[in-house]
Amino acid sequence: MNCCHEGLEREFNQRSAAQKLAAYRRAGPDPSSQVLIDALVARNVRDATLLDIGGGVGTIQHALLGAGARASVGVDASRAYVDTATTESARRGYASRTHNMHGDFIALADSLAPAEIVTLDRVICCYPDMPELVRLSVAKAGRLYGLVVPRPLWWVQFARRAINGKARLERSPFRFFVHSIEQITAITRANGFAPVFAATSGVWQVCLYERQVNPPATTATG
Numbered sequence: 001m002n003c004c005h006e007g008l009e010r011e012f013n014q015r016s017a018a019q020k021l022a023a024y025r026r027a028g029p030d031p032s033s034q035v036l037i038d039a040l041v042a043r044n045v046r047d048a049t050l051l052d053i054g055g056g057v058g059t060i061q062h063a064l065l066g067a068g069a070r071a072s073v074g075v076d077a078s079r080a081y082v083d084t085a086t087t088e089s090a091r092r093g094y095a096s097r098t099h100n101m102h103g104d105f106i107a108l109a110d111s112l113a114p115a116e117i118v119t120l121d122r123v124i125c126c127y128p129d130m131p132e133l134v135r136l137s138v139a140k141a142g143r144l145y146g147l148v149v150p151r152p153l154w155w156v157q158f159a160r161r162a163i164n165g166k167a168r169l170e171r172s173p174f175r176f177f178v179h180s181i182e183q184i185t186a187i188t189r190a191n192g193f194a195p196v197f198a199a200t201s202g203v204w205q206v207c208l209y210e211r212q213v214n215p216p217a218t219t220a221t222g
């Protein structure tokens, strides 16, 4: 296990998974997750396959399966979250249509099948190597690629420094990142995707990209 993975296991531990599950059962998806879910469902998820990376307790998986998606695979670096998502999927009647795997997506990417929809809901902010995470994950997406990432506001940067200072004091390798949304979009564009939806929800930016089947031809001007 590398230090990123170790930090994720420590941060997203059994206690955090139990708290997150209780909140999810009480109030449903967090507002930013709901914005992403609504944007995906508006683009038709019927019979689609989903790869949800860093899916936590399985919020996106359950919502899309409930909206008619055929099957989902979840990959999470936290053992506690994978176990919680697996149990919650069964409780909601989705056991036969979900498969939750434990591990760092970057390490598992070669062994994972592509899916029509790929999502990373508040995940890129937990990972140092954003270019590799985005490059490998968008390469798995057939049609839609959905993200929730922190907005680059000064007080989000302030919170980032506070979170990382606390992690250093606790000798945890976990770090929070505010990666450039422009760079993320550039990587998705280089892989044949274009933005089709963007919205803010509190400190979060929701981004949805769609594969460009026939990119518009460039017309000469002048």
Ligand SMILES: C[S@@+](CC[C@H](N)C(=O)[O-])C[C@H]1O[C@@H](n2cnc3c(N)ncnc32)[C@H](O)[C@@H]1O
Pocket (backbone or CB within 6 Å): 008, 009, 012, 033, 053, 054, 055, 056, 057, 059, 075, 076, 077, 078, 081, 103, 104, 105, 106, 120, 121, 122, 123, 124, 126, 127, 133
């Ligand atoms: C802040 S939580 C978000 C959970 C859920 N998506 C949500 O929005 O409630 C981030 C999750 O991403 C996972 N994660 C971060 N980087 C990952 C990676 N490279 N591979 C797999 N999981 C990852 C963490 O283990 C954690 O469960």
